[in-house]
Each structure stands twice: as structure tokens, then as C-alpha cells.
Amino acid sequence: MAPSYTAVLLPNEDGSYSALIPAMTGVTGQGPTRAAALEKVTDNAGIALGGILAEGGDAPREDWPPVRTVWVRNPRRGDTSPYIVMIQRTDEGEYRATPVAFPDVSTVSADLEDAVSQVGPLLFQRLTEMFAQGRHFPTQDDPQNYVIRVTAREPVAE
Structure with a gap:
């Protein structure tokens, strides 16, 4: 049976979605809806697994928490x-922490906890800038919209 992974959906500016699996670097999917993006990332995970297994490698393991929640003060x-x-x-073995609602804000650290703790102040800074400019900023809504468990398609060769 193919392994299961946590997938994260990122909303795009045009209303479409990008999906990726944090444990499988480079495996993504795009689609006009959440369902389409998830289907594509699931298919691509199966293709990636097929390539890894064909080369004698092991399926990637999700041995760290791929999503966390940070609480940020609302400047408004x-x-x-x-x-x-x-x-x-x-690829260097470090951790990249990225808020789903702000995919252009991220931190990288060798320590997972450091990466997560550093993203909160950066996010607060971004919210403060947006507030000062009179711009609307998103507050996180239902996490079920963005984080879901997927099972990769059975590994296939490309």
C-alpha cells in the first residue's frame, strides 16, 4: 500500500490552488479547485514514489510535524x-516554515522549533505593514480548508 502524507493547499491570487506535500520536496499539484489540486498532487506523489523506488530508495517519511499553528497579534x-x-x-536538511495564508513569508533554520518561532514575528511585521497601509489582511480560517491527509497513488514509473 502506498504511504500517506500531509498535503497543504495554498490559495493563489487568481483563485486557483497549489497543493504540496512537505515531506516530498518538489511534489506539487495545481488546479482551479482544492479537489483538482489535491488530485494532481496525489498523482504526482505516486509518480515520484515510483521513481524513488525504481532507484532503490525508500519512500520519504514524514518524521516531523509538517504543519503547526502560530498565534499572531492582530494589529487592528x-x-x-x-x-x-x-x-x-x-535539501540541506534544514526546516522552512511558511504561513499558508502568506506563502511569501518564510524562515529557514537547522532547528524546527527555531524556524516556527521566527515566523510569528515576521508575520506580525507583515500584518502591521498592511494595517498601516489600510489594506485588508487575511486571518486564518478553517484549517480543514488547507491541510488534509492524502495517500499517494500506487507508485508508478514515469
């Missing part, structure tokens, strides 16, 4: 809001 109201943070392992 003063309360705190939860933001889902995706955690990927880089």
Missing part, C-alpha cells in the same frame, strides 16, 4: 489569531 484589534504554518525540510 489587538487580539491574537491562529495561522497555519507549513514546515518543509530543505
Whole structure:
């Protein structure tokens, strides 16, 4: 049976979605809907697994928490809001923490906890800048919209 992984959906500016699997660097999927992006990333995970297994490698393991929640103070109201943070392992073995609602904000650290703790202040800075400019900023909504468990298609050769 093919392994299961956590997939993260990132909303694109045009209303479409990108999906990726943090434990499988480079495996992504795009689609006009969440379902289409998830189907594509699931197919691509099966293709990637097929290549890895054909080369005698082992299926990637999700041996760290691929998503976490950070609480960030809302500069408009003063309360705190939860933001889902995706955690990927880089090719160099470091951890990249990226808020799903702000995919252009990220931190990289050799230590997972450092990467997560550093992203909160960067996100607060971004929210403060947007507030000062009078711009609307997203607050995290239902995490079920962005994080889902997927089972890769059975490994296939490309």
C-alpha cells in the first residue's frame, strides 16, 4: 500500500490552488479547485514514489510535524489569531516554515522549533505593514480548508 502524507493547499491570487506535500520536496499539484489540486498532487506523489523506488530508495517519511499553528497579534484589534504554518525540510536538511495564508513569508533554520518561532514575528511585521497601509489582511480560517491527509497513488514509473 502506498504511504500517506500531509498535503497543504495554498490559495493563489487568481483563485486557483497549489497543493504540496512537505515531506516530498518538489511534489506539487495545481488546479482551479482544492479537489483538482489535491488530485494532481496525489498523482504526482505516486509518480515520484515510483521513481524513488525504481532507484532503490525508500519512500520519504514524514518524521516531523509538517504543519503547526502560530498565534499572531492582530494589529487592528489587538487580539491574537491562529495561522497555519507549513514546515518543509530543505535539501540541506534544514526546516522552512511558511504561513499558508502568506506563502511569501518564510524562515529557514537547522532547528524546527527555531524556524516556527521566527515566523510569528515576521508575520506580525507583515500584518502591521498592511494595517498601516489600510489594506485588508487575511486571518486564518478553517484549517480543514488547507491541510488534509492524502495517500499517494500506487507508485508508478514515469
